[in-house]
Amino acid sequence: MxxxxxxxxxxxxxxxxxxxxxxxxxxxxxxxxxxxxxxxxxxxxxxxxxxxxxxxxxxxxxxxxxxxxxxxxxxxxxxxxxxxxxxxxxxxxxxxxxxxxxMSYAVMRPEKPDINLAIPPLKPEDVPFALKKTFTPEQLAEATRRFEERVEKDYYSEFFWFPFQQKAWVHCWNPVDDQRGAEEYPPTFEIWLQWIQGWLGGVIIETEFFKAIPGRWQAEFLATLSMAALPPQFFGKHDTEIKTSMPDALHFRRGTQNMRCRDMELQIPIPGRKDDPSKPDWTIVQRAWWDAINLVYSDPESPMRLTLELRIMADSDIIMAPQRGNKHGTASIEVLSIPDAVSDGEWQPFLQLIADKWMSYEKIYGQELNVRPHWAKEWFGLNFGGIPARKYLKTVAYKKEIPEFRDTLKKIGEAQGWGLADIKRRFSNDLWDDLVLDTVQT
Known part of the structure; x- marks a missing residue:
């Protein structure tokens, strides 16, 4: 292009x-x-x-x-x-x-490995009975080595698990400069097909029949369709290797926004290893991943009916970014469901259980882990570390960043002829009045 x-x-x-x-x-x-x-x-x-x-x-x-x-x-x-x-x-x-x-290009080789080999468990008892399979110690050791190599070295690291499925979906790749053999992805027909899939999924989950069937059936149905739609598929020329431009690689799925969903995402800092704090301890990713899977299996009608997703992200210098200050990177991990799980009254309690698990790792790793929710995902009404979400954001998660953010806005305004009181009157709302502009008089 x-x-x-x-x-x-x-x-x-x-x-x-x-x-x-x-x-x-x-x-x-x-x-x-x-x-x-x-x-x-x-x-x-x-x-x-x-x-x-x-x-x-x-x-x-x-x-x-x-x-x-x-x-x-x-x-x-x-x-x-x-x-x-x-x-x-x-x-x-x-x-x-x-x-x-x-412009760079990506050579994508998406995989659908057994869940035990995608992000291996820390110990065998971490695996729910329904997902247990026999693997040799050598197989598990190789899977762990490959997982650590992916999350530490790959430019893009993404892992999906759909409820009650034996396999995961792994999407990790690195950019290359050579454009030979690169093609548009998805091709035009497949983009259209993906939009149709997203729209059709949105229609299905809103039908009274779908809402009436058990949650387990809902999850299994959506998981089967989702895994079938993701590459490698049973047919098509993109089964094994996809070489495409960087923008296409980053946006290889289109139209999924047509389906309504519920979504909570936490940003978990990667801690330093106890034996060498200068190196990342990736076991926290394995722990968070399998803790979520076990919570799904603890309830046959699990409220998580779409997917568990994980991406590895780098540090950020944006003052209010959830990844800021995480020198070893961030495990961006989220659980997604459909509106019916909310109307059944099951979703919010499940989110609290997940949040409690993902907030509990400081004691295990013996170091401060400033876990932060994604600003644009669900966190309202939850408690983090026993503290109501809004108070937690203000007094713990962004305790240092909020004053810095406010002071930087003030500097911008002083140089350009407006004040914090002006933006509080014009652009703020209850949330930002409380978190950032609480000391500003209007």
Whole structure:
């Protein structure tokens, strides 16, 4: 794809979201939006703003209309740490200047291994009886080695498990510069098919018949369809290896947003190893993964009826990013379900059990782990470490970051002619009044 065509695609995508953007790119023949596991370590400025579900874009400049109706520009790297992740408090963003990376390509080899070999358990008793299989110590050791290699070294590391399934879905890859053999993925017909699948799934889960069947049947039905739709499939030319451009690799699934879901995601810091704190201890990922699976099997009608997902993410310099300060990286882990699990009154208690498990690892690892919920996922009404969610965010998770964020916004305003009181009156809401602007008088 030419830079011109790619740039037009970016602009059209942003404009569809009501955003205008000037895209300034380095003078190279092919460019990419980047993303994946280590976006914060690539490029001049390591802070990012997510505009798509899985890609992150380095911000060079933010243009916006402030609380007084005046057009403003921010390009100072220190101020962008707040401006590029300001939750709408800054003002109405009108233009973004983004830095693109040289176009690269991915060779994807998605797999469907046995769940015991995808993210191996720490000990055999961690595996629910229904999922137990006999593997030799050598097989498990090799699976553990491969898992650690993937999460530590691969650019993109993603793991899925659908309830009550014997197999997982593993999607890990690295970029390459050589474009020979690369093709558009998904092809046009498959994009259309994926949109239909997402739309049809949304229709099915809203029918009275589907709501009436047992939760276990709902989960099994959705899991079977989902695993069948993911590569490698039983047919098609993309069964074993897919080479495509970086943007296509990052967005290989389309149309899933057509299906309503419920979703809680926590960002769990990777701790340092006890024998060598300079190295990551990946056992926390195995522990969190299997703790969630065991909670699913503890209830035959488990409220988690869509999927357990895990991605490894890098540190971030965005002040209010959930991954900030996690030098060894972050286990971004989430549980998803359908609205019927909520209407049955089962979802919220299940989320609390999951949160309690994932918040309990400080005692095991003997070090502080600042677990944070994803801002845009479900956390309201939960307790974290026995503390109501909003209070936890303010007094624990972002205790240091909130004053820094507020002070940085204040610096921006002092330089551009507005104050915190102006944005509190114009752009804030109850949540931000409590978390960030509680000391501001209007």
């Amino acid at each position: 030419s830079l011109r065509v790619f740039k037009l695609m970016i602009l059209r995508s942003l404009r569809n979201r009501g955003i205008s953007a000037f895209v300034l790119a380095l003078p190279l023949p092919r460019m990419s939006l980047g993303g994946g596991r280590l976006p914060t370590k690539l490029g001049l400025y390591p802070w990012t703003l997510s505009l798509w579900s899985k890609s992150s874009i380095p911000i060079r400049k933010v243009e916006y209309v402030d609380a007084n109706g005046i057009h403003q520009i921010i390009s100072d790297p220190k101020l962008l740490k707040a401006a590029a992740g300001c939750f709408g408090l800054l003002g109405i963003v009108t233009h973004l200047t983004l830095e693109l990376q040289p």
